[in-house]
Amino acid sequence: DAKTTQPNSMESNEEEPVHLPCNHSTISGTDYIHWYRQLPSQGPEYVIHGLTSNVNNRMASLAIAEDRKSSTLILHRATLRDAAVYYCILRDSGRGSTLGRLYFGRGTQLTVWP
């Protein structure tokens, strides 16, 4: 499984933007970049995903480098509720039997200060 590298932890103040980086230098052409987050005592929650172009949804934005070797999850205005572990995951669309196997790693623990 292609792996990602994320900082162990990051901090932000409430209502400030947060940029969560992810390196994936071994990404293949068929890998999608997915982000999930996990709030305390809950299961992981889907945030956003993309392949090559930048993506926006109501939760966040995903900026993907032109060479696809890195990406950044952007929370435009952090709230206390955004404090969670954020996972950057590569999901292979090219190999059928491995589609379900998401490799979560340890993610980035985001702390949001009031």
Place this chain on the structure above:
Amino acid sequence: GAGVSQSPRYKVTKRGQDVALRCDPISGHVSLYWYRQALGQGPEFLTYFNYEAQQDKSGLPNDRFSAERPEGSISTLTIQRTEQRDSAMYRCASSLQAGTNSPLHFGNGTRLTVT
């Protein structure tokens, strides 16, 4: 129901006993996944199904672990002859479609403690 439902929420069992963990996915979801999560770690893949067919069981740690989804809906993860190292949070997820673009929806998990 509105989300993925797992039961029981908590299970305490003695070493050597068998346990069965149940997952009820979101209605109509084609794919169902089982993950295991140790404290402070990200979820670890165990196995997944499309409909009733088990597509990938490469993450099951050993032959004491098995899973089934006989009618393409509810799934059961069975651990035989439990050991203390099996203690973890077991999480089930489902997705509407089998493809890469279909997000996983996770349940709240079953906390298994083997004493």
